[in-house]
Amino acid sequence: MRPQKVNDESLMAGLLEVLRSKGYDGASLSELSMATGLKKASLYHRFPGGKKQIAESVMLEVRAWIKQEVLDVLKNKKMKPKDRLDTALGRIEEFYAWGEKSCILRALSMDCGMEQVGDLVQASMESWQKGFLKLGQDMGLSKKKAEKRALESLILIQGSLVVAKGSRSPQAFKYAIEKIKSIYL
Amino acid sequence: MRPQKVNDESLMAGLLEVLRSKGYDGASLSELSMATGLKKASLYHRFPGGKKQIAESVMLEVRAWIKQEVLDVLKNKKMKPKDRLDTALGRIEEFYAWGEKSCILRALSMDCGMEQVGDLVQASMESWQKGFLKLGQDMGLSKKKAEKRALESLILIQGSLVVAKGSRSPQAFKYAIEKIKSIYL
DNA sequence: GTCTATAGCTAGATAGAC
DNA sequence: GTCTATCTAGCTATAGAC
Numbered sequence A, B: 001m002r003p004q005k006v007n008d009e010s011l012m013a014g015l016l017e018v019l020r021s022k023g024y025d026g027a028s029l030s031e032l033s034m035a036t037g038l039k040k041a042s043l044y045h046r047f048p049g050g051k052k053q054i055a056e057s058v059m060l061e062v063r064a065w066i067k068q069e070v071l072d073v074l075k076n077k078k079m080k081p082k083d084r085l086d087t088a089l090g091r092i093e094e095f096y097a098w099g100e101k102s103c104i105l106r107a108l109s110m111d112c113g114m115e116q117v118g119d120l121v122q123a124s125m126e127s128w129q130k131g132f133l134k135l136g137q138d139m140g141l142s143k144k145k146a147e148k149r150a151l152e153s154l155i156l157i158q159g160s161l162v163v164a165k166g167s168r169s170p171q172a173f174k175y176a177i178e179k180i181k182s183i184y185l
Numbered sequence C: 001g002t003c004t005a006t007a008g009c010t011a012g013a014t015a016g017a018c
Numbered sequence D: 001g002t003c004t005a006t007c008t009a010g011c012t013a014t015a016g017a018c
Helices: A007-028 A029-036 A041-048 A052-072 A083-095 A117-139 A143-166 A171-183 B008-025 B030-037 B040-047 B048-075 B082-096 B115-138 B141-167 B171-183
Strands: none
Touching: A007 A052, A007 B008, A007 B171, A029 A041, A029 A052, A029 B048, A052 A117, A052 B141, A083 A117, A083 A171, A117 A143, A117 B141, A143 A171, A143 B115, A143 B141, A143 B171, A171 B141, B008 B048, B008 B141, B030 B040, B030 B048, B048 B082, B048 B115, B082 B115, B082 B171, B141 B171
């Protein structure tokens, strides 16, 4: 058993960076290899299922991240709702580098014929909305109103990241964060 | 001069469909060929610059479409502001098939190393926002407020289309359309 | 203007040495 | 576990017949 040249955390981080920026079809194994510091054959050793498994593994991590940093934080009854929101939004700002980075959910929801990846994107979005739903309800909103604001929060983040990328300015993302804060005032 | 097998309108429509759904890297010439009914070599006859020129041409059309159906409609002083908004939103709903189709701006704002395409995406987004800015100002809003709502309209559309795709339901898009109507009430 | 055929390359994936 | 070398399929792009 030779030691791993690159640990799992660093490996997954490199794969995520390429996938979120280039998407599934745009992310070549050569680029994934360069970004991680592992040669192609080594990537196949870590992910015998190849590029498909790489995308699935990254999305599994992202789904877990959203559950932990968004859903679990937003429904954490030990904190005041306002503090939960600030905490979750802080993690989100960091994850998207204050609007400089694309969203992996957006990148991997393009049509690329990967059913499993699509399922994980869907689950991640549902988890996100569930978190904001709980937050809204804990703030005293009706289920219907809380659902609407949860949907709006996801739309604002996704939309602002697309606009930030397209217009080459993170301004839209900062606007979205403030807007989300304001709808939960 | 042999007659064209496929006219420009139908040709561009086929190319747009593939590009908005698969993105630049995911759209292969084989698929563009199938979608348009022209063989690969014929596509090179129409677009000597190859796939790059295809993407640029599609984006040129999209930019023109947004100028005509969004910007020009929203700033048309011959109509009442409310009617301008309803007209533009109607065109937008149709263009995105009520949330069933992806946005080409989103698809082509992924990193694919095409500077010119990125410029056209940026210009299209600016044109969109300029239209909603004029609408807001004609409704009596301050420039600052009108700019914010213009940005929000673009974010809502882009975000809702990503969410609609990812959660496999056009519900988010319908929500966004209603939301835009409500912020210009 | 469209086509068939094919060049030249890079993609994803595998075999086997170390 | 990582690597070099290599396979095959698919890609973008071109040549030349009709």
